[in-house]
Amino acid sequence: MENFIVSARKYRPQEFETVVGQQHITDTLEHAIEENQLAQALLFCGPRGVGKTTCARILARKINEKDGSTSEDGFAYNIYELDAASNNGVEHIRDLTDQVRFAPQVGRFKVYIIDEVHMLSQAAFNAFLKTLEEPPAHAIFILATTEKHKIIPTILSRCQIYDFKRITIEDIQEHLKKIAEREKVQYEDDALYLIAQKADGALRDALSLFDRLATFTQKNITLQKAAEVLNVLDYDQYLNIADLAHENKIPEILSAFNEIVKKGFDPHIFIAGMGSHFRDLMMAQNPATLNLIExxxxxxxxxxxxxxxxxPQQLIDAIEICNHADINYKNSKNPxxxxxxxxxxxxxLTAIGNGDKKKSS
Ligand SMILES: Nc1ncnc2c1ncn2[C@@H]1O[C@H](COP(=O)(O)OP(=O)(O)O)[C@@H](O)[C@H]1O
Ligand SMILES: [Mg+2]
Incomplete structure (x- = not known):
């Protein structure tokens, strides 16, 4: 069998240029290194899977490279990484702070990456705070966290803070396209879009969904398969229901709904999705709002x-009908x-609409 490496590992960027969607941060960092204006403590915050650890490692390596403390095969001597998610005790921080005191043997800087820093125990936090209050000139700390609100103000105030953003759907889609091409995976554009949408801004999640689908579809990711695997109703279903509604086909619309429920979809999510569909139709009526459709x-x-x-009035009514059902769903005895x-x-809706027209003419 072909050796399988998960894409999130295989495609971890090694350079700032290949980091997607965080240019406000990578540009600033690159500049700071060039101008020797790097702070002694940096805090990378933001949702999971958006490139915090990746950027911390790139930055650490760049600092080492500039410093001349990287070997020819790229090994950096002065980078220490502590994953606080699994090493959160005071003894782990002590190990770290003990060696912080010593100057590096090669180069000027030692770089300490503390990942998931919010996981440190109270005692570990306190021990670390002492070091952070008076760090030796050769130490640079890069802290990363998904939970900025859990970091005590005394630490926050000592760090230069970088807020990482969710990656946009378009950026994720573009990135997936490149990987699909490299991995020789065939795809429909809309299928990659759906994955990107489902990943909710986390590139790592998008990559693992992509892997799952590539395997499941034997490297041919269609929209239909993607919708099936990701357990989202594909657009065809909504388009179909909306057409049935337009043609006043009550029995057909009820049995189409029955089919959807039989496949295991939650009726609540379905009717909310139906509302979004009519909202999208409203947006689609005007070129000015066309790009608001995701x-x-x-x-x-x-x-x-x-x-x-x-x-338009029919669409407004349709949105209201769906919205009303969405709101009442949870309180209904018979949802x-x-x-x-x-x-x-x-x-x-359109039956009433036709009647109105006849009356007024
Ligand atoms: N901004 C990004 N650009 C490119 N790849 C990314 C980005 N964010 C995440 N990834 C992918 O997801 C994986 C995990 O990212 P990571 O930096 O560990 O996220 P975080 O630390 O924010 O949770 C990386 O190896 C990479 O494949
Ligand atoms: Mg991380």
């Missing part, structure tokens, strides 16, 4: 087509019925 290119065109069939009523109302 879907892939091909799907966007289909939304555009479908939106032409509806008049399934709540969704079915909403669907019947949706399938009556």
């Amino acid at each position: 879907v892939g290119e091909k799907t966007r065109l289909r939304f555009g087509e479908q939106s032409k069939k509806w008049v 399934r019925l709540t969704v079915e009523i909403a669907l019947m109302q949706l399938a009556s």
Whole structure:
């Protein structure tokens, strides 16, 4: 069998240029190194899977390289990494602070990376604080955390803070495309978009979803398969239901809903998704709002087509019907019925609309 390395490991950026979506940070860091303006303590904060550890390692290596304390094969002598998630006791910090005192044997700086720093125990935190208050001139600390609010103010005030952002859907999609091409995985654009959307800003999550799908689909990731595996209703279902509603097909819409429930989808998520779909149709009616729809290119065109069939007031009513069912769902004694009523109302919208038109003409 082919040797399988998870993409998140295989594609950990080695240079600032290849870090996706954090340019505000990588530019600043690069500049600070060049100008020798690096702070002695830095704190990288932000959601998980967005490149904090990656950037900490790149930065540490750059500092070492500038310093001349990197061997020819790229080994950096003066980098120490502590993962506080698994080494959070005071003894672990003591080990670290004990050696901080000694100047490096090669070069000027020793770089300490403390990852998941919020996991340090109270005692460990206190021990560390002493070092951070009076760090020797050769020590640089890079701390990383997903939980900035858990870091005590005395530490925050001693660090230069870098806030990492969630990666945008477009940036994730682009990144996945490059990896798919390198890994010779075939894909539909909209499928990668769906993965990116589902990853909710975390590139690492996007990569592991991608791996799962690549394996499951034998390297041919279609939108349909992606939707199935990620357990999201694909756009076809919503497009179909909206068409049935437009044609006033009450029995058909109810049995389509039944099929969806039978596949294990949560009716609540479905009706909320239906509301989003009508909202997207509203946006699709006007070029000015077209780009507010978060879907892939091909799907966007289909939304555009479908939106032409509806008049704006009907779409507003449809959004309200779905929203109402969404809000009432949890309090209803018969939540399934709540969704079915909403669907019947949706399938009556254009019938009422036609009646109105006849009356007024
Ligand atoms: N901004 C990014 N650019 C490129 N790859 C990323 C980025 N963020 C995360 N990754 C991918 O996810 C993996 C884990 O990222 P990591 O830096 O450990 O995230 P964090 O420390 O923020 O949780 C990396 O090895 C890389 O493959
Ligand atoms: Mg990390």
